[in-house]
Amino acid sequence: MAADPQAPKPMTEAEAPLDPEIELRLYVAGQTPKSMTALANLKKLCEEHLAGKYTIEVIDLLKQPQLARGDQILAIPTLVRRLPSPIRKIIGDLSNTERVLVGLDVRPRS
Amino acid sequence: MTLSGRTQEQLVEEVAELHERLRDAEETLRAIREGEADALVITERQGERVYTLKSARAEENLRLLADAGAMPTESLDLTATLQSAARLAVSGFADWCVIDLSTDEGPIERVATAHADPARQALVEELKRFPPRGDEPHGPALVLRTGQAQRLEQMSPECLATAGRDPEHRRVFTALAPSSALQVPLAARGRILGVWSFYSSSSGRLYDEGDLALAEELGRRAALAIDNARLYGAAQAANLAKDQFLATLSHELRTPLTPVLAVISSLEGDDRLEAKVRDSLAMVRRNVELEARLIDDLLDLTRISRGKLELSRRPTDLRQIVEQAIETCCGQDMASGRLSIVKDLAAADQTVWADAPRLSQVFWNLLNNAIKFTPEGGTITVRSWFETDEIVVQVSDTGVGIRLEALGHIFNAFEQGDLGTARRFGGLGLGLAISKAIVELHGGRLSAESEGVDHGATFTVRLPVGRSRLEPAVSVGEERRGAPRPEAGRPLHILLAEDHIDTAEALAALLEGLGHRITVAGTVAGGLAAAAEAAAADRSVDLVISDLGLPDGSGLELMRELARLYRLTGIALSGYGMEEDVRKSRQAGFARHLTKPVTLDLLKDVIDQVRGTTT
Numbered sequence: 001m002a003a004d005p006q007a008p009k010p011m012t013e014a015e016a017p018l019d020p021e022i023e024l025r026l027y028v029a030g031q032t033p034k035s036m037t038a039l040a041n042l043k044k045l046c047e048e049h050l051a052g053k054y055t056i057e058v059i060d061l062l063k064q065p066q067l068a069r070g071d072q073i074l075a076i077p078t079l080v081r082r083l084p085s086p087i088r089k090i091i092g093d094l095s096n097t098e099r100v101l102v103g104l105d106v107r108p109r110s
Numbered sequence: 111m112t113l114s115g116r117t118q119e120q121l122v123e124e125v126a127e128l129h130e131r132l133r134d135a136e137e138t139l140r141a142i143r144e145g146e147a148d149a150l151v152i153t154e155r156q157g158e159r160v161y162t163l164k165s166a167r168a169e170e171n172l173r174l175l176a177d178a179g180a181m182p183t184e185s186l187d188l189t190a191t192l193q194s195a196a197r198l199a200v201s202g203f204a205d206w207c208v209i210d211l212s213t214d215e216g217p218i219e220r221v222a223t224a225h226a227d228p229a230r231q232a233l234v235e236e237l238k239r240f241p242p243r244g245d246e247p248h249g250p251a252l253v254l255r256t257g258q259a260q261r262l263e264q265m266s267p268e269c270l271a272t273a274g275r276d277p278e279h280r281r282v283f284t285a286l287a288p289s290s291a292l293q294v295p296l297a298a299r300g301r302i303l304g305v306w307s308f309y310s311s312s313s314g315r316l317y318d319e320g321d322l323a324l325a326e327e328l329g330r331r332a333a334l335a336i337d338n339a340r341l342y343g344a345a346q347a348a349n350l351a352k353d354q355f356l357a358t359l360s361h362e363l364r365t366p367l368t369p370v371l372a373v374i375s376s377l378e379g380d381d382r383l384e385a386k387v388r389d390s391l392a393m394v395r396r397n398v399e400l401e402a403r404l405i406d407d408l409l410d411l412t413r414i415s416r417g418k419l420e421l422s423r424r425p426t427d428l429r430q431i432v433e434q435a436i437e438t439c440c441g442q443d444m445a446s447g448r449l450s451i452v453k454d455l456a457a458a459d460q461t462v463w464a465d466a467p468r469l470s471q472v473f474w475n476l477l478n479n480a481i482k483f484t485p486e487g488g489t490i491t492v493r494s495w496f497e498t499d500e501i502v503v504q505v506s507d508t509g510v511g512i513r514l515e516a517l518g519h520i521f522n523a524f525e526q527g528d529l530g531t532a533r534r535f536g537g538l539g540l541g542l543a544i545s546k547a548i549v550e551l552h553g554g555r556l557s558a559e560s561e562g563v564d565h566g567a568t569f570t571v572r573l574p575v576g577r578s579r580l581e582p583a584v585s586v587g588e589e590r591r592g593a594p595r596p597e598a599g600r601p602l603h604i605l606l607a608e609d610h611i612d613t614a615e616a617l618a619a620l621l622e623g624l625g626h627r628i629t630v631a632g633t634v635a636g637g638l639a640a641a642a643e644a645a646a647a648d649r650s651v652d653l654v655i656s657d658l659g660l661p662d663g664s665g666l667e668l669m670r671e672l673a674r675l676y677r678l679t680g681i682a683l684s685g686y687g688m689e690e691d692v693r694k695s696r697q698a699g700f701a702r703h704l705t706k707p708v709t710l711d712l713l714k715d716v717i718d719q720v721r722g723t724t725t
Binding site (some may be wrong): 029032033034035061062065066068069073074075076077078091092093 | 147149150
């Protein structure tokens with residue numbers, strides 16, 4: 001393993017993406033338990049690790065199911081990193097912070 | 111052979127893109143298997159639809175209620191249940207009664223009414239036109255809001271004079287002449303589902319506190335029945351949605367594999383390419399085939415959960431199956447020295463009455479599991495021996511073993527057929543549940559033993575031996591290929607209907623390579639036009655190969671028409687391989703139904719078989 005996961009280092013200027021904006025989209029289905037948990041976890045995680053660098057757009061597929069097509073969403077909840085490209089998807093309630101950070105390429109893959 | 115004008119670079123790019131898609135799909139599968147999603151998007155004819163999966167809990171609750179014997183209902187049909195409950199109430203306790211149900215976000219519904227006097231049933235029915243509204247200050251609406259039962263011992267004329275929402279409502283209500291009333295909530299699990307209103311009229315009965323208690327008990331029982339019916343409905347819908355989702359997903363996953371497999375197999379056989387490149391292509395193909403197997407597992411999973419896995423059994427050489435499985439699964443690890451394999455197949459020279467591909471699948475699964483969970487330097491041992499009427503094949507490893515508490519669960523994934531249980535299973539994949547089902551369909555047993563973590567695991571397959579002992583075995587290799595037909599070799603004019611452009615191009619190129627003449631159509635209308643044109647020009651189509659999902663209709667329609675007009679037969683190519691799909695395509699006139707991805711070898715064999723039966 002490259003880094004010690006117990007001691008997460010804050011990102012330095014040099015490690016930050018060129019375009020600092022991280023554009024996230026969370027697909028939920030009304031208020032299912034996992035949708036609600038995912039939203040809460042996402043907010044917390046972004047504040048702690050990505051403060052000032054992100055936007056979150058929440059899309060309720062119960063209200064607008066047709067929007068699932070754009071990002072090819074099959075399972076809910078799904079988090080999509082729209083920017084920076086390439087697009088990344090993470091399914092689930094985002095309770096495993098490490099996995100989410102790796103999935104968002106904030107933390108290097110081990 | 112030309113590769114539809116693709117350059118090497120384009121191919122590499124396409125494979126990379128496919129890799130992305132597969133990773134995406136795998137992640138989705140994993141997440142669903144491990145219960146990380148609780149809603150699914152299903153694409154239906156009318157567009158996308160979202161299904162929430164409360165089913166796991168709903169089904170559990172349902173079972174709990176059933177076990178506790180708490181349900182007064184014999185029927186899960188909600189309206190019928192409530193109608194009979196209403197009838198029950200007017201056989202003495204009330205002169206007439208009304209049941210209202212609240213719906214999710216929607217208006218309150220008046221679902222059942224009953225009158226002790228059949229002559230007045232029509233009158234009480236009229237009340238259905240006046241269901242309570244949520245904000246009304248009294249009556250059922252108030253009970254719905256507060257959950258508090260109400261008793262109106264004596265309904266005064268003044269009370270009646272102001273009752274009802276409008277003069278028409280008041281007219282009906284007054285005509286029913288209520289003299290005393292009880293209104294009780296239908297509450298279950300902390301939620302108020304509806305209100306049951308009891309009235310006396312001609313009987314002159316005045317309801318007291320004891321009557322109220324009885325009414326409340328009736329309300330509780332009815333509420334359980336309602337809750338039960340709703341849970342059951344939700345569980346059913348979610349189950350259906352899940353099956354459909356799995357079928358759709360496997361279709362989506364299969365479609366892009368077809369052109370990739372076709373192109374790679376042809377490239378692999380192209381001796382102009384360097385050996386090193388062809389080695390890499392073989393690696394790509396192996397991985398795509400592995401992915402295809404994963405998708406097959408997914409399909410098997412739905413078949414097993416519906417009890418629809420079917421075997422086609424014939425006398426089969428067990429040694430060959432086991433040996434081939436060892437070679438396929440363990441070849442690489444043996445060659446690299448990562449693991450050692452010990453074989454003691456003394457008893458395997460045995461013919462068993464089996465579905466050879468299915469039985470192979472069992473040993474693949476067991477061996478792949480053993481490899482996956484055994485660290486470098488470990489040993490996998492495959493033994494066989496006879497026990498009374500049984501042949502036993504045992505696969506043991508020196509790997510990570512199985513926790514004692516987990517041993518009881520590892521095969522159980524489908525007892526409840528829901529995603530929640532599959533989660534317990536996660537680390538071991540789907541293979542074990544499928545293997546167990548296959549072995550049991552063969553009349554055998556599959557069991558697991560482990561001394562605990564880090565003490566390895568042993569899986570034991572027991573198959574019955576019996577009458578088939580005398581029959582000659584069919585070799586696994588030969589079985590797939592049909593007997594050569596005398597007609598094999600004559601070039602055919604094939605109509606290929608396929609709207610996925612990459613698949614169409616790759617298949618057309620490969621079939622042309624076999625010497626056939628190919629006409630490609632992307633739609634049902636296009637297919638019909640092409641067939642008509644060919645017939646008019648006296649170069650009739652000999653055979654149809656059609657995808658089932660075409661943009662303007664189904665390949666089934668196309669086949670039906672072509673069978674009717676030109677007495678043609680064909681081969682269906684579909685991402686869907688459920689029994690129902692196969693049956694439908696047979697009915698439409700297809701001689702064979704192949705599930706994507708299809709290799710060139712298989713397609714070639716099937717074309718030879720099909721034309722032998724038609725020309």
